[in-house]
Amino acid sequence: xxxxxxxYIDAFPAEAKVVRxxxxxxxxALALGGVFGIIQTLHRTDVFRFIDSTDYYTVLTAHxxxxxxxxxxxxxxxxxxxxxxxxxxxxxxxxxxTWGWYSLMAIGITLTGVAIxxxxxxxxxxxxxxxxxxxxxxxxxxxxxxxxxxxxxxxxLAGADWFRTWWAWKQENPDERIPLPTFMVLTTxxxxxxxxxxxxxxxLLFLLPWSLGLIxxxxxxxxxxxxxxxxxPIVYFWLMPAYMMWYIMLPKVSGGKLFSDPLARVVFVLFLxxxxxxxxxxxxxxxxxxxxxxxxxxxxxxxxxxxxLLTAFTVVASMEHxxxxxxxxxxxxxxxxxxxxxxxxxxxxxxGLMFAAAGFSGMINAGMNINYLVHNTFWVVGHxxxxxxxxxxxxxxxxxxxxxxxxxxxxxxxxxxxxxxxVLWFLGMTFMSNAMHxxxxxxxxxRTAEPxxxxxxxxxxxxSVAELDAQIALGGILLTLSLVLFFANVIxxxxxxxxxxxxxxxxxxxxxxxxxxxxxxDNLKLWTIIAIILxxxxxxxxxxxxxxxxxxxxxxxxxxxxSIETIPMLAMALEGYTTAAVASAGEFAQxxxxxxxx
Amino acid sequence: xGQATDTVERTEIGHDEFxxxxxxxxxxxxxxxxxxxxxxxYFVEFxxxxxxxxxxxxxxxxxx
Amino acid sequence: xxxxxYEKLWLIAAMVLIVGFIATITYGSVALGITMVGDQEDTIExxxxxxxxxxxxxxVEQVGENEYEAYVVARTFMFQPDPIxxxxxxEVTFYVTARDVIHSFxxxxxxxxxxxxxxxxxxxxxxxxxxxxxxIVCNEYCGSGHHNxxxxxxxxxxxxxxxxxxxxxxxxxxxxEDDDEVTLEIAVENGQLEDLETTIEAEIGDETFTEDVTVxxxxxxxxxxxxxxxxxxxxxxxxxxTVDDYEESGTVxxxxxxxDDGGDDDE
Ligand code: HEM
Ligand SMILES: [Cu+2]
Ligand SMILES: [Cu+2]
Numbered sequence: 001x002x003x004x005x006x007x008y009i010d011a012f013p014a015e016a017k018v019v020r021x022x023x024x025x026x027x028x029a030l031a032l033g034g035v036f037g038i039i040q041t042l043h044r045t046d047v048f049r050f051i052d053s054t055d056y057y058t059v060l061t062a063h064x065x066x067x068x069x070x071x072x073x074x075x076x077x078x079x080x081x082x083x084x085x086x087x088x089x090x091x092x093x094x095x096x097x098t099w100g101w102y103s104l105m106a107i108g109i110t111l112t113g114v115a116i117x118x119x120x121x122x123x124x125x126x127x128x129x130x131x132x133x134x135x136x137x138x139x140x141x142x143x144x145x146x147x148x149x150x151x152x153x154x155x156x157l158a159g160a161d162w163f164r165t166w167w168a169w170k171q172e173n174p175d176e177r178i179p180l181p182t183f184m185v186l187t188t189x190x191x192x193x194x195x196x197x198x199x200x201x202x203x204l205l206f207l208l209p210w211s212l213g214l215i216x217x218x219x220x221x222x223x224x225x226x227x228x229x230x231x232x233p234i235v236y237f238w239l240m241p242a243y244m245m246w247y248i249m250l251p252k253v254s255g256g257k258l259f260s261d262p263l264a265r266v267v268f269v270l271f272l273x274x275x276x277x278x279x280x281x282x283x284x285x286x287x288x289x290x291x292x293x294x295x296x297x298x299x300x301x302x303x304x305x306x307x308x309l310l311t312a313f314t315v316v317a318s319m320e321h322x323x324x325x326x327x328x329x330x331x332x333x334x335x336x337x338x339x340x341x342x343x344x345x346x347x348x349x350x351x352g353l354m355f356a357a358a359g360f361s362g363m364i365n366a367g368m369n370i371n372y373l374v375h376n377t378f379w380v381v382g383h384x385x386x387x388x389x390x391x392x393x394x395x396x397x398x399x400x401x402x403x404x405x406x407x408x409x410x411x412x413x414x415x416x417x418x419x420x421x422x423v424l425w426f427l428g429m430t431f432m433s434n435a436m437h438x439x440x441x442x443x444x445x446x447r448t449a450e451p452x453x454x455x456x457x458x459x460x461x462x463x464s465v466a467e468l469d470a471q472i473a474l475g476g477i478l479l480t481l482s483l484v485l486f487f488a489n490v491i492x493x494x495x496x497x498x499x500x501x502x503x504x505x506x507x508x509x510x511x512x513x514x515x516x517x518x519x520x521x522d523n524l525k526l527w528t529i530i531a532i533i534l535x536x537x538x539x540x541x542x543x544x545x546x547x548x549x550x551x552x553x554x555x556x557x558x559x560x561x562x563s564i565e566t567i568p569m570l571a572m573a574l575e576g577y578t579t580a581a582v583a584s585a586g587e588f589a590q591x592x593x594x595x596x597x598x
Numbered sequence: 599x600g601q602a603t604d605t606v607e608r609t610e611i612g613h614d615e616f617x618x619x620x621x622x623x624x625x626x627x628x629x630x631x632x633x634x635x636x637x638x639x640y641f642v643e644f645x646x647x648x649x650x651x652x653x654x655x656x657x658x659x660x661x662x
Numbered sequence: 663x664x665x666x667x668y669e670k671l672w673l674i675a676a677m678v679l680i681v682g683f684i685a686t687i688t689y690g691s692v693a694l695g696i697t698m699v700g701d702q703e704d705t706i707e708x709x710x711x712x713x714x715x716x717x718x719x720x721x722v723e724q725v726g727e728n729e730y731e732a733y734v735v736a737r738t739f740m741f742q743p744d745p746i747x748x749x750x751x752x753e754v755t756f757y758v759t760a761r762d763v764i765h766s767f768x769x770x771x772x773x774x775x776x777x778x779x780x781x782x783x784x785x786x787x788x789x790x791x792x793x794x795x796x797x798i799v800c801n802e803y804c805g806s807g808h809h810n811x812x813x814x815x816x817x818x819x820x821x822x823x824x825x826x827x828x829x830x831x832x833x834x835x836x837x838x839e840d841d842d843e844v845t846l847e848i849a850v851e852n853g854q855l856e857d858l859e860t861t862i863e864a865e866i867g868d869e870t871f872t873e874d875v876t877v878x879x880x881x882x883x884x885x886x887x888x889x890x891x892x893x894x895x896x897x898x899x900x901x902x903x904t905v906d907d908y909e910e911s912g913t914v915x916x917x918x919x920x921x922d923d924g925g926d927d928d929e
Contacts, residue, residue, distance in 0.1 A: 054806035131803055137763045137780065138805070220764055221779050255608065259618065263665065284698060285766075286777045287758075287784035288705070291698040298687065302680045309676040313625055313669055317618035324616065325608050331623040356628060360635055367687050369696040370644045372651055372773035376766055376801035441643055443770035445801030450809040456797030459771060511613045516664055550705050550781050622668040629675050633682075640686055645694075649788040650773035652695045 008406040008505040012085050014095045016407040018102055019078040023400070023407065025106060026074035027490055030393075033067035034483040036060070041432070041476030043449060045469035056449035057129045058119035064132035065116060068238065068388055069151065070109045075396045076241040077105070077158050079403070080185045083244065084162045086505060087179035088169040092161055101157035108150030115144035131447065133227060134207065136218045142211045145203050152196055159189035177514040178522050180261055181248055181507060187268040188240040190528050191233060191275050194535060198229025198279070206553075219554025221288045222546050228279035229539060236275040238388050240268065242395040246315045246352060249399055251508035253345040254338055256322025259314050261510040262517035267314075269521060270307040273531040277538030278304055284371040288549060293542045294368055300538065301366040308359060315352060321511065343415060347398020347422035351391050354429060358386030361437060376447075379440020382433040390429045397486055398422055402503075404493050411499035413492025417485050424482035432475025435468040444468075699776045703783035708761050711735060717759060722748055724825060724854050724880075734758045736765035736778040738805050741798055741813035748790060748816070749823035755787040766802040769815055777802060790817045825853025826860075826877075828908040832901060836891045839919045845888040850905050852877040860905055866914070867899040891916045 009016040036059045042048040043056055051059065081098070085091060092098050112128075118141070119127035128140030162185055166178070178186070206218045206226075251258045258264065280297035283289055320334055328337030339345045361383040364370055374380060401418045405411055412418065442458040442465070444451050451458075458465050520526065644650075665673070690696045711717045716733040720742035723731045730752050735742045737760065748754050758767045760778035767784070768775040776784040778800075798813035831847040844866055852858040858877040863870070864887045877883040894916050902911035 053809055057803060057806060057808070060803075129806070135764050135802075138803075219781070221782055224764070224779075260665070260669070263669070283777075285775060285784075286782075287699050287703070287779055288701050288782040291700040294698050294700075295691075299684055302684050305680055306676055309679070310669075310673070312628070313618075313621060313672045316624060317621040317666075317669070320618050320620045321611065321616055323620075325611050327609070328620075331620055334620045360632060363632070363636065363683060364639055367640070367683060368698060369687055369690045370640060372696075372775045373644045373647055375775055376768070443768065443772075443797075443799070445766075445768065445799050447803040448799075448801070448809045451799075453797055453799065453812045455812055455814045456770065456795065458797075511616065512664065545701065549701065554781055618666065618668055622671065625672055626675075629679065632679060636683065636686070640690070644773065645690075647771070647773050649769075649790055650694075650696055651699075651786040651788050652697065 005409075005500055005502055006504040007409060007502040008082060008086065008403075009409045011505060012091060015081055015085050015092060015098070016409075018095070018098050019081050019403075020407045021102060022074045022078035022081070023403070025109075026071050026078065026396075027487070029066040029070035029074065029109075030483070031487060033063050033071055034480060036063035036066070038476050038480045042473060044451060045473045046450070046452060047469065047473045053449035055120060057131070057447075058116065058127070060447060061119070061129055061131050062113075062116050065112060067393075068132060068234075069112075069148075072238045072388065072392060072396070073151075073155060074105070074109075076238070077102070077155065078407075079241055079245070079399070080158070080162060080188075082403070082406075083181035083185050083248075084165050086507065087181035088165060090165065090169055093164045093168055097157070098161055101154045101161060103154075104157065105151050105154030108147045108152075108154055110147070111143050112147030112151065115141045115147065133231065135227070136207060136210070136220050136223045139207075139211055142208060145208045145211060149200070149203055149208070152200065155192065156196070159193065162186065162189065177517070180258075180264060180510075180514065181244065183265055183522065184240065184244045184247070184268050186524060187272045187527070188237065188244075190524065191240075191272045191531070192237050194276050194528075194531055195230050195233035195237070198226045199231075202226035202230075215553060217553050219546070219550045219552060221286065221550055222543070222552070222554065224286070225280070225283065225289070225543065225546055228282040229276065230279070231282060232279040233275040235384075235388065236271050238392045240271060242351070242392045243267070243311055245395050245399050246311065246348060247318075248507040249402065250315060250345070250348050250352075251318035251322060252506070253342060253348070253402075254319040254322030255326050256318055256320070256324075256508075258508045258510040259317040259321060260512045260516075261514050262512060262521065263310060263314050265514075265517050265521045267307040267310050269527050270304075272527050273534055274300060274304045274307070276531065277534045280538070280542060281366055281368075284368055285375050288546060289542055290545065293545075296538060298366060298368040300534075302363075305359070305363065305366075308355075312352075312356065312359075318508070318511075319349070341419065343418035343422050344398050344402045346419060347401070347425075348395050350422060350426040351394035351398065354386050354394070354426065355391035357433075358383060358391060361386065374440055376445060377440035378436045378444045378446050378451075381446045382436030382440060385429060385433045385436065390425070390433075394422060394425050394429075397425070400486075400490070404490065405499065405502050406505055408493060408496075409498050409502065410493055410496040411502065413489050413496060418489055421482050421485035421489065424478055424485065428475045428478030428480075428482055430475070431471045432479065435471035435475065438463070439465070439468045439472075696773075697787075699784045699786060702785055703757070705781050706759055706783055708759070708780040711759070711761055716757060722746060722754075722825065722853075726753075727855070728752045730754045732756045734767060734778075735761055736767055736800065736811075737761040738763065738765075739800070739807035739811040741767065741800075741811070744798075745814035745816045746798075747818055747823065749820050750790060750793045750817050751820065753787060753789050755785060758784045758786070763804045764802050765800045765804045765811065768799050768801045770797040770799055772796060775801075793817050793819045824858070824906065825851075826858060826906060826908060827851040827853065828903065828905045828910055830903045830910040830912075832912055832914060834913075835915045835917055835920065837917055837920045838891055838896065842891045843888040844891055844894060844899070844901075844914050844916070845886055846901060846903060847884070847886050848903055849882050849884045850875065850877050851882040852879060855879040863904045864902070866901040867894045869893075 040059050115126055115128040118124045119129050126141045128144035130138045130140040134140060166182055202223045206223050209215045210218050247258055247264045278297055278301040280293055281301045284294050323334040323337040326337045328334030364374060365383060401412055442460055444458050717735050720733050720735045725731050728751055730748055732746050732754055734756055758776055758778045760780045765778040767778050774786055774788050776786055794817050796815040798815055800811035829849045836842045836844050846864055848862060856879050860875060862873045862875055866889050869889050871887045875883055896916050898913050898915050900913050902909060
């Protein structure tokens with residue numbers, strides 16, 4: 001160990017190994033997800049089709065699950081572990097426990113992945129083409145749900161690990177403020193604990209027993225509502241680590257200081273209390289939920305804009321501080337003084353810029369009645385490729401260029417390639433996402449292998465569908481190239497030799513520090529209780545009403561497609577296909593079918 | 599802090615000397631864009647996309 | 663906690679934005695009457711749709727002068743009825759449910775869009791002022807044939823629209839020996855509320871019949887025409903019945919004597 005160097009791996013060699021493992025798991029998921037991403041982009045747009053359209057949904061399930069479950073979450077447990085140990089300046093309580101939760105997550109996602117990928121071959125009687133939302137009565141193989149449960153339990157244990165470490169620190173530092181990075185980790189995890197109750201209830205009480213054949217039926221609206229109880233806050237689970245990077249890394253790489261530590265705390269507290277009681281905004285067009293509940297979800301959602309809007313100011317002001325210290329001047333001229341040659345900075349700044357655009361399409365998504373226009377259209381896909389697909393993913397890739405040397409002890413393979421990579425991602429996403437938004441406004445649906453129909457065409461008042469498809473395909477290709485460059489850098493760095501000149505492990509200082517923040521902000525118990533109360537207010541009545549209407553286990557519905565009971569599935573599928581094929585003569589076809597069978 | 603990756607001159611600007619006027623300017627531009635786009639999306643794209651679901655409307659008349 | 667003045671300004675601007683958004687949406691709901699799909703309808707047993715009054719036979723019904731109701735079933739991988747036909751200048755309430763998994767019912771290029779959830783019935787009312795044709799897509803993944811799930815909504819000019827249904831029952835074979843008659847039992851159903859004035863034209867072999875009828879609103883008119891089998895003679899005879907644009911036709915065979923009363927052919 002060189003005395004001069006003070007990277008993360010030097011201070012925390014054991015933790016650095018876990019963080020590294022988490023990163024590599026995350027990158028593996030990113031690589032797989034990227035491959036599936038380009039396949040479906042070219043397929044949908046009819047540029048190049050080499051898979052069966054029925055396999056498209058296996059691809060889409062894999063793309064969704066690998067990217068938004070494994071890529072994002074593995075990466076964030078890595079940086080959270082880094083944040084806790086660095087900001088508390090102490091090791092985790094027990095590194096075996098840390099490896100334990102990492103392994104549980106890895107095993108879980110592997111099981112889920114196997115269940116999904118088995119859908120490509122007929123030789124294994126297993127599939128889970130249920131997309132990452134797994135709405136019942138679509139049914140996946142039990143392994144799919146079991147894997148997800150293990151993965152989520154792994155994240156719970158990770159949270160426990162960080163809390164333990166913090167408690168230990170608190171014993172020794174009873175009067176100190178919680179360091180900001182730790183504060184962010186803890187609030188995020190509290191939010192996550194509350195949020196995952198929804199999916200845990202949905203999977204453990206209903207979907208898993210149902211997929212195992214222990215219960216006959218489920219209530220599709222109930223499991224769907226429980227999914228979105230979790231499904232909305234999960235987007236903040238992805239986003240809050242990215243925000244953390246914007247608050248504690250971006251000011252530093254801009255050459256400045258964090259503008260306001262107290263406001264950063266306020267923002268994370270707001271996320272903790274407002275993230276969950278909003279999930280019904282994904283169900284604006286669901287029958288069976290009263291309009292009043294939808295309106296409440298909308299107002300909550302709109303107020304949830306506040307922490308993001310505040311973040312925009314604080315983060316930009318911190319960048320400006322850096323720019324002014326570097327000699328920047330004028331109302332807008334200071335922007336030129338920012339370190340645009342640094343991929344870590346440029347990646348995060350472009351991610352933030354994209355997030356500003358995403359904020360706008362998110363505001364539209366939140367607007368209850370305008371949802372008739374955009375719900376489940378390609379617009380939504382455009383939106384979340386800006387949020388999780390860029391604000392989060394590009395931030396993660398950009399900070400990788402700083403973290404990778406920290407946890408490997410090796411210098412980054414190539415900074416110029418890194419710079420090219422982040423710019424390419426930005427360009428690719430501009431094309432792809434913009435065209436997706438526009439396509440959505442024409443009514444082009446999401447999650448569809450061939451959005452080209454026999455009976456009608458989508459009408460564009462400006463441009464044409466072909467032009468949109470071309471932009472989407474072009475965007476997808478640029479994104480894929482960008483991924484190739486990213487992996488070149490990751491692999492190149494891993495193969496590099498040890499470097500003695502790494503920057504110190506550190507994060508941004510503050511202009512207005514924690515001493516300016518009211519003590520009550522650090523009262524995590526209080527905020528958790530408020531969060532729970534708000535959730536109870538927002539969800540008790542909708543859930544009771546759904547159960548009252550449709551029953552706990554719902555009306556009598558066949559699971560579809562059943563993965564373990566193959567015979568009823570075949571019968572159902574056969575019926576489905578026949579009726580679809582001879583749409584008008586549906587009844588006739590069935591009768592003949594029956595006749596033939598007899 | 600960190601390695602000297604660039605050779606730009608640094609002037610230390612403290613808490614009280616720093617007014618984020620550039621941020622205010624930028625964010626006001628953002629505000630204007632948001633308002634304009636919101637109005638466009640709601641009143642042109644959405645309301646122009648007839649027919650729209652209107653419930654069994656009792657037309658708002660008879661307010662005398 | 664000291665917040666910079668500029669940041670306070672932004673805080674206020676942000677609140678204005680949020681309140682403005684909520685106000686716009688509320689304006690849409692209250693002043694423009696844009697209602698959300700809600701929980702007005704009771705749940706329904708998806709397995710028993712075929713016995714249901716409304717969804718057993720997915721269709722369009724007239725319920726008021728310019729008011730119609732469409733009962734729509736979404737199922738893997740089709741919509742019923744298809745196409746949905748309604749007249750221009752009408753107010754249509756869609757009742758949409760799903761038979762198997764979650765689907766959607768989304769009329770492309772309009773703000774008519776809902777989830778179709780098994781067990782739940784979505785209701786949406788919309789006005790159609792002009793004739794036109796719309797595509798209907800399912801925008802919720804519903805299984806491997808999801809991309810094939812489409813339908814059509816036809817808004818017809820008033821004079822092309824009706825809810826008339828013609829059905830004819832006739833024998834396939836008639837025997838000479840029993841002095842049988844060739845009979846067409848004709849039923850004209852008028853699903854609209856106003857009376858339907860029309861002419862029933864029937865043809866059996868060379869014989870023609872014409873009857874001017876008034877079918878009252880929401881009712882069925884039944885009539886029978888017949889010809890002696892002997893007049894037609896042995897052999898195949900075509901018949902047809904026309905009411906407005908609707909036509910039913912078939913062939914009847916007059917034979918000397920029926921081979922085997924009632925029994926099915928069992929080859
Ligand atoms: C090479 C880069 C990428 C390409 C070309 C790509 C392309 C696409 C396309 C075309 C769809 C729409 C499929 C459809 O609705 O029919 C899609 C869906 C999706 N993408 Fe990506 N994407 C990329 C990267 C990402 C990233 C980085 C993330 C998140 C971290 C992401 C998350 C998702 C999610 C969650 C869906 C929705 C899945 C679903 O509807 O079940 N994508 N992607
Ligand atoms: Cu959401
Ligand atoms: Cu579908």
